[in-house]
Amino acid sequence: DAKTTQPPSMDCAEGRAANLPCNHSTISGNEYVYWYRQIHSQGPQYIIHGLKNNETNEMASLIITEDRKSSTLILPHATLRDTAVYYCIVRVKDRDDKIIFGKGTRLHILP
């Protein structure tokens, strides 16, 4: 079973920041938070990951709370191309890491 909880859908106006929340209250010390997104009819695409510290790359920022029980993915200037399902996953860096997906958040970018 997925170890994360996400809202099923969210709306965001084009050009605004999209903030996607994720709860992972049972996360353990050696588990990372990963975010993927899936645009319609494509395979999921990696966005970003983190352990304790906040992370930023060219696609997004990841904010992880101090207790690590929740995180937020931030798309700073959402465009219509960001319309997708966003998945938050916790993963342990082990050889038999299964990569279990939840149902994700369907993000609608409104023009």
Next chain:
Amino acid sequence: DVKVTQSSRYLVKRTGEKVFLECVQDMDHENMFWYRQDPGLGLRLIYFSYDVKMKEKGDIPEGYSVSREKKERFSLILESASTNQTSMYLCASSLWPSGGVAEAFFGQGTRLTVV
């Protein structure tokens, strides 16, 4: 760029047929995965493999088997296809995360229809 290639984008098979879905990756990744995706159910893990000839069951292995004879190729087998196996099938690969980033790379998917 990493490439994960699934042999077919669309496939139509008859009930009872033996079906092979092939997946090839070109980045020497240790880990490979098969998922199915259905509306309202998200991606569900069927099987994964962390080495040649090694396989582990995922959440929904019933009705499926897998084969990994070579590192770059991971096959999903439907021994006797049934209509409830009509779905989108996604393959993925990943490095064994020995200290590095272990993002998974996905193929484009195979939409299988069993009639």
